Amino acid sequence: MSTTATEIRLASRPHGAPTLDNFDVVDVEVPRPGEGEALVRNLEISVDPYMRRRMSSAKSYAPPYEVGKVMLGGAVGEVVESNTDALRPGDLVLHGFGWRSHAVVTPKQAAKIDAGVAPREAYLGVLGMTGLTAYAGLTEIARFQPGDTVFVSGAAGAVGSVVGQLAKLKGAKRVIGSAGSAAKVRHLVEDLGFDAAFNYKDAPVAKQLAEAAPEGIDVYFDNVGGEHLEAAIDSANVHARIAVCGMISIYNATEPPAAPRNLAQIIGKRLDIRGFLVSDHYDLQAKFLEEVAPLVRSGEIKYEETIVEGLRNAPQAFLDLLAGANTGKMLVRV
Numbered sequence: 001m002s003t004t005a006t007e008i009r010l011a012s013r014p015h016g017a018p019t020l021d022n023f024d025v026v027d028v029e030v031p032r033p034g035e036g037e038a039l040v041r042n043l044e045i046s047v048d049p050y051m052r053r054r055m056s057s058a059k060s061y062a063p064p065y066e067v068g069k070v071m072l073g074g075a076v077g078e079v080v081e082s083n084t085d086a087l088r089p090g091d092l093v094l095h096g097f098g099w100r101s102h103a104v105v106t107p108k109q110a111a112k113i114d115a116g117v118a119p120r121e122a123y124l125g126v127l128g129m130t131g132l133t134a135y136a137g138l139t140e141i142a143r144f145q146p147g148d149t150v151f152v153s154g155a156a157g158a159v160g161s162v163v164g165q166l167a168k169l170k171g172a173k174r175v176i177g178s179a180g181s182a183a184k185v186r187h188l189v190e191d192l193g194f195d196a197a198f199n200y201k202d203a204p205v206a207k208q209l210a211e212a213a214p215e216g217i218d219v220y221f222d223n224v225g226g227e228h229l230e231a232a233i234d235s236a237n238v239h240a241r242i243a244v245c246g247m248i249s250i251y252n253a254t255e256p257p258a259a260p261r262n263l264a265q266i267i268g269k270r271l272d273i274r275g276f277l278v279s280d281h282y283d284l285q286a287k288f289l290e291e292v293a294p295l296v297r298s299g300e301i302k303y304e305e306t307i308v309e310g311l312r313n314a315p316q317a318f319l320d321l322l323a324g325a326n327t328g329k330m331l332v333r334v
Contacts, residue, residue, distance in 0.1 A: 005030045005102040008314050010065045014055055017252040017322070022055065023315040031104045038082040040105055042334045045098035045311070046074035046124045047318040048158075052251040061277055073098035074129060076113065076120045077334075087112075094123050101311055101334055118296055125158050125329035126296055126303040127289065129278055133245060134162035134221075135288045136281035138170075141243035141274050142219045146171030149213055151232055153177075153200075154223030156184035158303075158329035159245060161192055163221045165301050166292075168193050176212045178205065178228065180324045187327060192302060200224075206231035216240075224249045230260035236269055244275040251322070304328025 004027050011024040033039045051073060054065045065071050075098035079091040086107035087093065093110040097103035113123045125131065137159075138144045150167040154160045155177025164175045177188045177197040188197040198208040209217075209231045218240050220232035225247025232242060250257045266273065295301040306326035308317040314332045321330045 003030055004028070005100065006311050007070045007101075008099040008311065009070050010055060010067050012067060013057055014252075016254050018052065018055060018319060020315050020319070025312050025315075030102050033081055033083050033104050036084050037104050037106055038079045038084055038087040038110070040075075040077040040093060040095065040097075040103045040110065041080045042075045042077040042098065042101055042103060042311075044076050044121050044124060044307075045314065045332045045334060046129075047314060047321050047330050047332060048073065049246055049248050049251065049321065051318065052322060070097075071099040072096055074124050075103065076123055077103065092120055094128065099314060117293060121305060121307075121329075121331055122296065122303070124331060125305065126162055126301065127293060130158040130329060131162050131292055132281065132285060132288050133278040134159050134166060135292060136278060136284055137221055137243040137245050137276060138163050138166055138219070140281060140284065141276045142221060142241045144170060144172070144219055147173050148218040149174040149176070149215065149237075150219040150221065151176045151178075151209060151213065151217045151235070152221045152223070153228040153232075154246070154248065155179055155188055155194065155197065156304075156327055157223060158326075160221065160223050161188075161303065161328055162301065164188065164194050165192055167219070168195075169295065169300060174213065174215075176209065176217070178208075178224070184327060187304070200228070204231075206234050209235050219243070221245060222247070226250060226257060226260075230262055233260055233262050233265050233269075233271065236265070236271055238269050240269065240271055242271060242273040244273065248322070306330050308332045310334075 007026045009024040014022045053060050079087050092113050095105050095110040150172050152160045152163050156179040167175050174195045177194045178200045185197040188194040196212040205227045216237040217235050220242045222244045223246045226249035304327045311334045
């Protein structure tokens, strides 16, 4: 086994859009597991939009990354050394110590995964936090019902693509997605079965959404915020439900953005707008896996991955993610 490990550390807090200067790539000695611990060699790590908020010192739902310290995130890896019977060499595990080549974990910090059920990468995406986010947001927060018309922003991303497919499989009347390129729009309609999709760069979102949903929308799954949220409020039917998962359009803002200008419609339309975190819904994980894993195995739910090779390229992969360069889940193969 190599004696050298690699870590990606936060070098400085970004002002506006992050740059490569905000990251340090550092080679260190491979850590040694203590009593009751195991050493994991990471195979893939996840880069996700929420990580941008943790790079800031602003108060949020998760503690900020510390400057000079290794960043954290989801990872799958192989146990290579162990001082606990609960984790044995050769076990594949999912854990939260990404952005490094090697991690020391306890059994409580790692969950064994079965690569016979799905490829190991899927546990970072469609069968992991990503998929559970989509499932909880659609079923619990938006209270989806068969016959609903559903609009998903950031629909070609890891979460949005699962939301749209689940809605179709559960009997949506119409599913509409927005994305940032013509290729992604084609992918949503031709590959994932969305009824309609549009490129938000082509024309005002409100205009394109109104054309795609002439009878209005009953559910909006928000990954973007800003103009998309305002457009969804305009198109919302009475008693529509809005699940706010993320607002990537404002993550790099240096000044507070203007709120949607049509908030008064919330009153007359009696809209239900609710933000959520997947961490509040891990009680759904067993139900989620029972329902969704067979759909993934059968190909009824399709998923895409954008895989970047090499841990040292993780910072650039993260910047590309924020710029919308990925289709589906963005992963870095260590």
